[in-house]
Amino acid sequence: MKNRLKVERAEHNLSQADLADRIGVSRQTINSIETGRYVPSTILALKLAQVFNKAVEYIFTLEETD
Amino acid sequence: MKNRLKVERAEHNLSQADLADRIGVSRQTINSIETGRYVPSTILALKLAQVFNKAVEYIFTLEETD
DNA sequence: TTGGTATGTCAACTTAACTTTACATATCCA
């Protein structure tokens, strides 16, 4: 699964720590999601999409291997 | 987090086992998600939304407690 | 050059997702 978190953060001028605070997770969790080490829960995906005011499908997209 | 899986299944005339097969998980996993015991991964949410041809946000919605 | 901010990553830990196996119940139909 790919994600646009890094780009969205840049557009909204948020650091990983800022974003983590917004949705109530640790900075490392955001980093791990961004770098593809973790697949977030649906609750986190919904909250992240909400922060950026975008659809979940826009921020996260399935890949062949999923 | 609430979800519309049961309704969507009914509209698409799919059993829990059918849906499980479609997205490659066990029947119990579908049941557990439907009854709110598990929060699915974002990959599962995207696949479920894909099966029903609906937005993730339409199928899964955040609640106060999330 | 030093201090603050941002990012990447690792280790150890806890909790939750997901699996298989299994059993119970309800409905429906031949």
Added chain:
DNA sequence: TGGATATGTAAAGTTAAGTTGACATACCAA
């Protein structure tokens, strides 16, 4: 009545998500 299908749930196990704490690096501004 009996068998097939659908659903709910429990137990035990594995894997992955998410935590805290820590350290390294890079960049930028004072």
